[in-house]
Amino acid sequence: MGRQPCCDKKRVKRGPWTAEEDKKLISFILTHGRCCWRAVPKLAGLLRCGKSCRLRWTNYLRPDLKRGLLTTDEEQLVVDLHAKLGNRWSKIAAKLPGRTDNEIKNHWNTHIKKKLIKMGIDPATHQPLANTKAVSQTGTSMQSTITTKSAQSNDMAYLLDPKGSCSRDMSVPTDSMEQSSRNTSSHDLDPLVNWLLEAELPADEPWLNFTSSNDDDFSSIVGQSPWDGTTDWLLDYQEFSMGSSRLIDGARIQNSDGSNF
C-alpha cells in the first residue's frame, strides 16, 4: 500500500526554525490549542509540515520542558530505565517530567553511552564488555554487581557519581557546566525569548483544553495553568530553575500512575 508523504516537500521549509516561525507556532497554539498537526502549519501560516511543527513544539517550545543537562538523578534513572526498557525513549521520557524522548536519546548517545563503554559496560545489554581495558581496570566486584542487579537503580550510582567509589576509573568529561552555561547563554540572547517576555498572551489560555492526554494530566494536576497568563515560564528557559517545575513535576509524578518512581 503506497503511502502519501506527510506534506508536499517541495513547498515546505526545512532546517532550523527561525524566531519568527517559533512566534507563529506559539501564538497559534496559545490561541487555538493543539489540533491536528497536519492542519497546524496551514492555519498558523507556516511553510512547514505538520510533523516538523509537532517536533518543534514537543522538543523545544513546550513550556513545561526543563532545559539544560540531565541531573545525576535523571541520568541514573535513564540508565536504570534503559536497562529495563531498552531504546524505548518515549517510555523513558515519560518517567522524566519535562524531558523529551529526543533529549534523552541524544544524552544517551552522547554522554551515558560513552561513560558505559569507558567503564567496560555494553550500553545495549548493560552487561560487562569482554576483553576491554576498562574491564580489567575497573575490577570484578563492580562488574558482578552490574551483571546481577543492573535493573536496580542504585546499582548505577557509581556511574553517575564522579566522587563515588569508582571515580578513579572514570574520566568523566568535566565540561558539563560549561555546556550548560553555553546553552543558557544562547537563550539569553534568543530574540524569541525577548519577544515572548514582552508578548501579551491571552488571559484565557487554552492549555486546559488540550486534547492530548498528557496535557490533560498536566493541567488537571497543576490545577491551574503553569503560565497563569504570564510568560514566566520562559524564565525557566534561561535559568533552568527547577523550583516551580518541581512542583509541577511532583504533582505529575504522583498522578501519572499513582506511584513515585
Next chain:
DNA sequence: AAGCAGTGCAACCGCGGATGC
C-alpha cells in the same frame, strides 16, 4: 589566525501502530 577533528544537539526520515470509515 587558519584549518581540522571531535562533539553535541536540533531536525529530518521512514516505519509501525492507532483510528476512522
Next chain:
DNA sequence: TGCATCCGCGGTTGCACTGCT
C-alpha cells in the same frame, strides 16, 4: 475486513560550536 490517514517513535543526519594543532 480492508483501506486510508494521521500521529508518534526510534534511528539517523546535518551543522554549529569548541578545542586542538
